[in-house]
Amino acid sequence: MKNSLPEVHGFFQRDRSWHPPAFAPGYRSTVVRSPQRAPISFPNTLSEVTGPVFGHALLGELDNDLTINYAKAGESAIGPRIVVYGRVLDENGRPVPNSLVEFWQANAGGRYRHKKDTYLAPLDPNFGGCGRAVTDAEGRYWFRTVQPGAYPWPNGVNDWRPAHIHFSVFGPGFVQRLITQMYFEGDPMIWKCPIVRTIPDERAIERLIAKLDMEATQPFDSRLYKFDIVLRGSNSTLFENRKEGN
């Protein structure tokens, strides 16, 4: 046996004052779903710094085009066509390649294709609402979709979610796992939403608002929104340059 310890580099600690707290009573579902005891910390081990990595071979040709990946042949989803693009970076500003980015959303009328959604706005027969991408060597991803609609939800008597797209993102370490939501620049509903407002810092909320990019927009096709995602960084990136990142 070598006289050396396992090679383990920890991730930067999560800033739990930047993330929303577990107990945020304005969002009523958190009241009975929030732990009351303090979480326990220990240094990252191999169990935390490793995680599943997905290759581009996973992807089907239409996985990142929600306008047609559920549509009948020759048809497409109804609604304002947009392309969302951006990069997955870590806290050191380095790209995260081979990051699986999954996203889901309501249709243009704010209706989800889910058996529990009973909102009166109709389903779009050509829209499923799910897609995925794997980032390239520079951490880039993109997908085409329709802009989702706002919808009411049972919280306060008259609470409506702003238009949003849910994102699930993987880094190479399992403790980088992150789910978040993307909002759209200029939407007045953002600042009224109890789920948005679980985030205590306005600067953090701004980080979830995708910016309209008219320069990159494709004429007579789709408007573009740019949305970058940042995952936890790690100390090892300061001192070395491992190809797979960590």
Add this chain to the structure above:
Amino acid sequence: MAQELNRLKESPSQTAGPYVHIGLTPNFLGIEGVFPVDLGREMVNDETIGERIDVVVRVFDGTGTVLKDVLVEIWQADAKGLYNSPNEPRGKADPNFTGWGRMASDMENGECVFRTIKPGQVPFNDGRMQAPHISLWIVARGINLGLQTRMYFADEDAANRVDPVLTRLEHQNRVPTLIAPREGNTYKFDIHLQGEKETVFFDI
């Protein structure tokens, strides 16, 4: 003024919401034809090395009600204690074992059933061995930031008693919240988000 570190802040988390299935388990929900299979459902194949086990996870809220809209992911080592990950420095893991599972809870009984293998032991940073364990990540409506915990195995008592994570807990009476009992080849792991039986969650 000192120099700036020029680091970025992590994107803030938001809840996965009640419709997480659309994105992460669409076939389970009945959205078929977009992705061929739900990712993370199959962890093993006929060639996988190790003892086959089922891990049944249920998550309860502070009123004792089981969550029927929870999504759980697990991450674990192979039978020899190696992770199927580019960040695994000690050698190549079993290529027939993914190490990663994802299950939405059954909409009737709230069970997430993982068909997997019992993991081998993985060292802690100081070289001591950790007891066999599975890392879990839990998201749902009403959970703002995914919850991290671990499941240990009740039939690994000797290893559990010296595990570097379990032994560092100040409140040793909370250790049993992380240990799943065995019945045949099934381990049942009940997670309590809040209250008397609250499971230990980690900030790691």
